[in-house]
Amino acid sequence: MDEASSSCAAGAVPAASDRVHEPAVAGDCVFSARGLTKVYRMGEVEVPALRGIDLELTAGELVVLLGPSGSGKSTLLNILGGLDTPTSGEVWYLDHQLTGATEQDLTRFRREHVGFVFQFYNLIPSLTARENVAAVTEIAEAPMRPEEALAMVGLGERLDHFPAQMSGGEQQRVAIARAIAKNPAVLLCDEPTGALDSQTGVVVLEALEKVNQTLGTLTVLITHNAGIAAMANRVIRLSDGHIVDIRANATRKAARELIW
Numbered sequence: 001m002d003e004a005s006s007s008c009a010a011g012a013v014p015a016a017s018d019r020v021h022e023p024a025v026a027g028d029c030v031f032s033a034r035g036l037t038k039v040y041r042m043g044e045v046e047v048p049a050l051r052g053i054d055l056e057l058t059a060g061e062l063v064v065l066l067g068p069s070g071s072g073k074s075t076l077l078n079i080l081g082g083l084d085t086p087t088s089g090e091v092w093y094l095d096h097q098l099t100g101a102t103e104q105d106l107t108r109f110r111r112e113h114v115g116f117v118f119q120f121y122n123l124i125p126s127l128t129a130r131e132n133v134a135a136v137t138e139i140a141e142a143p144m145r146p147e148e149a150l151a152m153v154g155l156g157e158r159l160d161h162f163p164a165q166m167s168g169g170e171q172q173r174v175a176i177a178r179a180i181a182k183n184p185a186v187l188l189c190d191e192p193t194g195a196l197d198s199q200t201g202v203v204v205l206e207a208l209e210k211v212n213q214t215l216g217t218l219t220v221l222i223t224h225n226a227g228i229a230a231m232a233n234r235v236i237r238l239s240d241g242h243i244v245d246i247r248a249n250a251t252r253k254a255a256r257e258l259i260w
């Protein structure tokens with residue numbers, strides 16, 4: 001493929017501090033990665049985690065990232081989200097090159113554009129559901145109301161519950177509400193159902209599906225459960241630091257139909 005025409009990076013390179021993003025339109029390229037590698041150094045030992053990733057992710061799509069343990073899924077997600085930096089290669093977010101950005105620019109990128117959901121919910125135990133979400137919306141530019149975000153994930157009735165008063169699935173949905181309340185363009189989820197039984201996991205996936213469909217948030221979802229891939233627009237398989245397969249689902253399943 002022609003490098004320039006295939007990359008959303010084509011064109012002028014604005015300073016990463018210029019905040020000139022146009023809102024992405026469905027189908028627009030949001031992330032573009034070229035030749036990404038990541039080598040972790042553990043003393044004398046080098047651990048290659050990514051061995052040359054080329055990838056484009058487009059606005060509004062829901063992508064499932066599959067692959068065996070150690071294949072590089074979290075490393076890739078963390079680089080896209082500006083939590084980690086590659087050893088070589090380039091990553092672009094719209095017209096901003098993330099590679100080479102300062103720590104300050106990456107912090108701002110994460111704060112303004114990326115919602116993260118992890119396997120463990122990381123809620124603040126002493127705050128209610130509403131307060132956990134509000135802690136994020138207070139520093140966001142154009143946030144949703146915490147009540148609105150919690151209603152979107154089906155927790156309109158749990159606003160004043162503390163984490164200890166909620167089930168695992170409910171806590172994860174609070175974490176999703178917290179991630180989406182700042183209206184991020186991108187939602188990056190690393191095994192969001194990993195700690196949940198499948199019935200509870202489905203409810204969490206339904207929340208992610210609803211966010212993706214109603215807000216048009218580009219959603220990347222890492223999972224070990226191949227059954228979950230059926231809800232994706234595209235399924236990307238990693239093995240040993242390489243992308244080995246990218247497949248578009250001709251028909252998608254609703255989250256509530258999934259079994260694993």
Ligand SMILES: Nc1ncnc2c1ncn2[C@@H]1O[C@H](COP(=O)(O)OP(=O)(O)OP(=O)(O)O)[C@@H](O)[C@H]1O
Binds near residue numbers: 041049074075
């Ligand atoms: N901080 C780190 N320091 C050293 N090596 C690391 C570090 N993070 C990841 N690795 C190594 O990089 C490789 C890829 O790890 P990564 O966490 O991306 O895999 P993964 O696909 O997310 O696996 P899992 O499904 O188990 O979460 C592994 O070999 C791992 O041991």
Ligand SMILES: [Mg+2]
Binds near residue numbers: 073074075190
């Ligand atoms: Mg991982």
